[in-house]
Amino acid sequence: MNTGFGALSNIKISPQEIKQLQSNLIRSHSPGVGRPLNIEIFRALMLLRTNTLAKGYSSIRLENLETIVEILNKGVHPIIPAKGSVGASGDLAPLSHMILVLMGEGKAEYQGKGMTEKEAMEKAGIKQVQLGFKEGIAPNNGTQLMTAIAALMIHDAEKLIKTAEVAAALTLEALLGISDAFDEKIHMVRPHDGQAITARNVRELIAGSQLVQMGKEVMEKVHRPHDPYSLRCAPQVLGAARDAIAYVKRIVEVEINSATDNPLVFPEDETCLSGGNFHGQPVSLAMDLLGVALTIIGNISERRTARLLDEKLNNGLPAFLIPPEAKKGLNSGLMTVQYTAAALASENKVLAHPACVDSIPTSANFEDFVSM
Secondary structure (H helix, E strand, O other), X not given: OOEOOHXXXXXXXXXXXXXXXXXXXXXXXXXXXXXXXXXXXXXXXXXXXXXXXXXXXXXXXXXXXXHHHHHHXXXXXXXXXXXXXXXXXXXXXXXXXXXXXXXXXXXXXXXXXXXXXXXXXXXXXXXXXXXXXXXXXXXXXXXXXXXXXHHHHHHHHHHHHHHHHHHHHHHHHHOOOEOHHHOHHHHHOOOOHHHHHHHHHHHHXXXXXXXXXXXXXXXXXXXXXXXXXXXXXXXXXXXXXXXXXXXHHHHHHHHHOOOOOOOEEEXXXXXXXXOOOOOOHHHHHHHHHHHHHHHHHHHHHHHHHHHHHOOOOOOOOOHHHOOOOOOEOOEOOOHHHHHHHHHHHHXXXXXXXXXXXXXXXXXXXOEOOOOO
16 A cells, blocks of 8 residues: 555555555554453454455465464464444454554553563564555454454354253243144245254254143143244244344355455456455344344243243243242242343343444545444
């Protein structure tokens, strides 16, 4: 790069000032605030950024790329404030804080102790680098922070949906539920992938149960043809969340393996093209969907919890699951577990409000639509 950046990109910089330009860029773009990113997120961020730069479209020297790998392998962890990115031009502020470590500036953690990044680099035996042509904007211009968080969240979400299905099966047992709603024939005629998977998983979990019964068996005893939605519609609700998680995973897998800085260099064509791969909209939209899906999982979980504790709805279990030998009133059992579940479900609804539908222009309106 031989120009300024953003709204200042119309100003040419002399060849003698190129190195200073790259270092100045990293310093000026490091105004992040808030709590530091945890080490898990930082390490994912470093790994994904290395993968992107290694594709060869970013114009960064191999020695500098190897330094990033060395920092990751030797456990030097820059202190990166969590807030400051608007998701275009990528995660500029957090990534700039990450690159400060290459320059021996800022703060870091090494072997569990906080220190300056220069001290951390020296203790780890890593040489600081001198940024050259495009080597400031190449590593700080991209979507790797949001993608790192997304990848970790998808991993957790996949475990969560399995846990939710186990919880649904256990609740069916506890409430003497009806198995009809999980019959494969029902889900063959509405063939959403997630719905079919959830129904199959719950069927396998309740197979051989002495408590879960078929509808005709229940009708003969208590004249109850089916269960409430929080049980009967578990395949439809959790299955929809499964489909959302699968969609988000596909988007994030593409993003992990993409070149996302700007401009991009194509050596085979001897061209350097300016575009918008740094824009985080694909990840932003997908992650907002994931937030909604996780909120739905929480909502139906709270409804099952409430039913288990309500003696009018829990098919003969004691109120609030107070043990029979305990004195009711003197003991409240698990009454307040549902309070906590309700509080968390309500907070989730606020957090699920989509960020990607908002945009505050930056850089004197040169960057006039960002992904948040």
